[in-house]
Amino acid sequence: MGLLDFTDEFKEVLDRWDKKVEAPSPENRKKARLRVYKNPIVEHVFATSHPILPGVWFAGFIGYGAWLAVTGPRGPLVGLPIYLAGVLAFSLLEYSLHRWVFHFDPGDSDFGKTMLFLLHGYHHQFPNDKWRLVAPPLLSWPIAAIVFALYSALLPMDIVWVLFGGTTLGYLLYDWIHYYTHHFRSPRTRIGKLLRRAHAVHHYRLFHLNMGISSPLWDLVFGTFAWSDETVKEAMAETRRVEAGQAGT
């Protein structure tokens, strides 16, 4: 058995998939989740994640960066804006990855199709899978390593730790807000309602709009924010149908 062998159930769903990162197909509306990898360690440790775990992995970086921002040699007046710049840098990365990578066109390549499905197609087909909602280590750790390496190549180390701390805080906010938009189904605050509804429009109506998840900031900057009473109403009705179909499976 190869380390990254897929289960038959996953291969069947992947074969049937039409390469569209859009709403779930009629068959996929009947189940909440799939097992992807045969190897239990790959499946349960590296390819899925309990929603609390990103907080555990990245808390040290978030805390150390914040501490250094306040007590570091440059002082809080320099440190805190750098930390906030890290949060903002992540939100731009979140928008960019979602818009230009997670919805890429794989053409006729089977490898491209599989990568697209693993990266984001799965989430659009099974948006209610609690175990594949926050990024698993296979995705978040390599991205964090690349960002850290990039910062280290360009900046002095005391700034790197502060900026990286802010960036990991931005990442954690994104992952938990994304979890919130799918699993806290009756938000009470205006911002909670806005985020859940805007993300539903992305999942069920306008698949190439509302690419920001933790905030609409970059959608407003790049002109990809979509909001109309009618579209929101349709998207929420569809959200409830899919949630009911995929519940308890």
Ligand SMILES: [Zn+2]
């Ligand atoms: Zn998407």
Ligand SMILES: [Zn+2]
């Ligand atoms: Zn989503």
